[in-house]
Amino acid sequence: MALSQARLRPMRGEDLDWVCACEAELHAFPWTRGNFNDSLAAGHELWVWETENGPEAAPLGYAVVQRVADEAELLDIGVAHHAQRRGVGRALLARLIDHACEHGATQFFLEVRPSNVAALALYRSAGFETVGRRRGYYPATQGREDALVMRLAL
Template sequence: MSALQASAAALRARAMTVVDLERVMEIETAVYPFPWTRGNFSDSLKAGHDAWVFESAAGAPAGIVGYAIVMWLPDEIHLLNISVDAAFQGRRHGRAMLDWLCGDARARGARSILLEVRPSNAAARALYAARGFAQVGLRRGYYPAADGAREDALVLRRELGRG
């Protein structure tokens, strides 16, 4: 396990397991109007994607406060999902988790990180901009939206440099 700092609270990153999926699904369904399914997470684990949970290292009863799923490409990673429990948002946990993911990817040879984000997700867009991500594309109708509509996705990339 590795430790990282998020505001005043320390977080610990560890590999996600099938046992974690119940808690992951609690968070996922609480923070997204169109959440991933348990099958999406299970399939990611089976496919060998990096799947991380982030826990309170201070021994607080919170347990898992966030998670991330990352798919490796030859020399970059694609961040498929990163989420923080609603009760822990606004405490810089997302920032700490994203920084940890970028550092881990750089140390393992990735040169960049790619992700999609909804234009309507102002908080996530602000986080990504503050962490050096820039828009490199647009995927039309990528996300499901209310009443059967679709929402575009902004494609963002951050160069990681050499480890």
């Protein structure tokens, strides 16, 4: 898999079957097709990260970003299981950050579960810092789980 040939492109309707299946594999409480459609309707940026694989592009990951004024916020991100631990998430996140900068963002926010150790390590290595905590933000198998609010100055 050559990440140097990967590209970020807007998500299309025909991507939703793959994105929703991937989302369901990755998260205990996945976004639904309705959530993705709501984000599209709200004007959020929905992206697919893909690489050329023979005659067709193969999707590796996806993301949803909301931009307001000079801020960007990562609402959802996922990397297909077969593409994990190969730098795909890091490359996707870097491209999202670059895109936000190119469009005038001066800071980038996200929320993450404290229990998501791999995501926390990725975000910290990209320069994100914890700036807050939202109590009971995420559903959990028993009750609710907090979210760490992280920020990257661009």
